[in-house]
Amino acid sequence: MAKIELRRVAKSWGEVAAVEPTDLTIGDGEFVAILGPSGCGKSTTLFMLAGIYTPTGGDILFDGQRVNDVEARDRNVGIVFQSYALYPNMSVRDNILFPLRFKDVDKAAAAARADAAARLVQVHELMDRRPGQLSGGQQQRVALARALVKEPQLLLLDEPLSNLDASLRLTMRSEIRSLQRKLGVTTLLVTHDQIEATTMADRVICMSRGRIEQVGTAEDLYHRPNSVFVAGFIGSPPINLLACSVDAGTLRVGEAKLRATGGAGECVLGVRPESVALGTGPFRGRVGDLEPHGRETIYHLETALGPLRALEAGASARFRLGDEVSFAISATLLFDARTTRRIEGAGADMPA
Numbered sequence: 359m360a361k362i363e364l365r366r367v368a369k370s371w372g373e374v375a376a377v378e379p380t381d382l383t384i385g386d387g388e389f390v391a392i393l394g395p396s397g398c399g400k401s402t403t404l405f406m407l408a409g410i411y412t413p414t415g416g417d418i419l420f421d422g423q424r425v426n427d428v429e430a431r432d433r434n435v436g437i438v439f440q441s442y443a444l445y446p447n448m449s450v451r452d453n454i455l456f457p458l459r460f461k462d463v464d465k466a467a468a469a470a471r472a473d474a475a476a477r478l479v480q481v482h483e484l485m486d487r488r489p490g491q492l493s494g495g496q497q498q499r500v501a502l503a504r505a506l507v508k509e510p511q512l513l514l515l516d517e518p519l520s521n522l523d524a525s526l527r528l529t530m531r532s533e534i535r536s537l538q539r540k541l542g543v544t545t546l547l548v549t550h551d552q553i554e555a556t557t558m559a560d561r562v563i564c565m566s567r568g569r570i571e572q573v574g575t576a577e578d579l580y581h582r583p584n585s586v587f588v589a590g591f592i593g594s595p596p597i598n599l600l601a602c603s604v605d606a607g608t609l610r611v612g613e614a615k616l617r618a619t620g621g622a623g624e625c626v627l628g629v630r631p632e633s634v635a636l637g638t639g640p641f642r643g644r645v646g647d648l649e650p651h652g653r654e655t656i657y658h659l660e661t662a663l664g665p666l667r668a669l670e671a672g673a674s675a676r677f678r679l680g681d682e683v684s685f686a687i688s689a690t691l692l693f694d695a696r697t698t699r700r701i702e703g704a705g706a707d708m709p710a
């Protein structure tokens with residue numbers, strides 16, 4: 359296993375900077391996820407670690423050794439691609455054996471390793487089939503076995519679950535996680551699915567436009583987002599973001615005036631839908647729309663502060679379209695509108 363370091367690593371395609379100079383350390387045996395919207399540079403980062411792309415700046419180190427000029431096949435990296443790309447005309451066995459072709463491993467040893475990798479992900483009974491004769495989840499596991507057969511020091515997973523249905527994705531999520539724990543292999547998962555990232559990884563790297571916005575635990579990103587981007591990207595339904603201004607301790611948002619704790623000038627007030635408690639409280643709103651989700655209901659309220667989404671747990675919706683409801687807000691975040699950075703400790707002091 360390896361400790362991975364990126365030092366000012368960058369990748370441009372002509373004028374287009376896919377990845378801005380980036381610093382990052384992934385601990386030996388750690389499981390990290392890169393999370394971000396389409397086109398933010400996730401796969402590019404992963405391909406640079408794999409040795410498929412050469413960085414246009416900076417250094418990549420595996421256990422302190424610079425590997426920029428080390429070929430992909432010599433990096434001892436296992437990779438599962440975004441489309442997991444099994445060879446359709448080869449059996450499962452030959453697919454799994456494939457990465458060992460370029461290695462100095464004798465036939466019997468290679469067969470034993472392929473068998474062990476197949477057992478690990480439970481496809482050992484399917485070795486003579488072709489990929490077309492497997493379900494999506496089975497193909498996914500074969501792709502994993504192929505990545506693991508080299509006993510890699512780094513496992514790279516690029517949206518490995520994107521082609522699976524919801525229930526299979528759930529199963530594979532925990533299977534990959536427990537396999538990673540068992541093997542202790544340093545792992546980087548790329549995904550645009552926040553649940554996948556936060557449930558599987560020890561730490562999440564939130565990326566936007568070729569830049570790391572924040573690195574932290576699920577807890578950090580949710581409760582202490584660095585920026586409006588992270589706040590808006592993490593959490594479902596998404597956080598309410600309301601333009602506001604702060605002047606001499608007064609926060610004006612919509613038609614409401616509140617007491618501000620910190621902040622000055624143009625700001626953005628963040629209110630998580632689950633921080634809006636319906637039923638009683640100092641504010642009033644009208645239910646403009648509601649989405650029943652079975653175990654919870656999302657209300658779209660028209661309020662003096664502005665439009666607010668509220669999330670309420672419970673099997674059935676307590677309020678109906680057009681109802682006037684009182685509500686309280688338990689917690690807020692405050693961001694500087696110009697820099698989009700969060701202002702530590704700042705928010706609106708809510709009346710009881």
Ligand SMILES: Nc1ncnc2c1ncn2[C@@H]1O[C@H](COP(=O)(O)OP(=O)(O)OP(=O)(O)O)[C@@H](O)[C@H]1O
Nearest residue numbers: 371374375376395396397398399400401402403550
């Ligand atoms: N070979 C290439 N030539 C030119 N531009 C590229 C190339 N590969 C990627 N890019 C650009 O670099 C940026 C980052 O691409 P990348 O594939 O890393 O995104 P991503 O975060 O993996 O997105 P997705 O979630 O859609 O897979 C994009 O703007 C993309 O268009």
Ligand SMILES: [Mg+2]
Nearest residue numbers: 400401402440
């Ligand atoms: Mg990608």
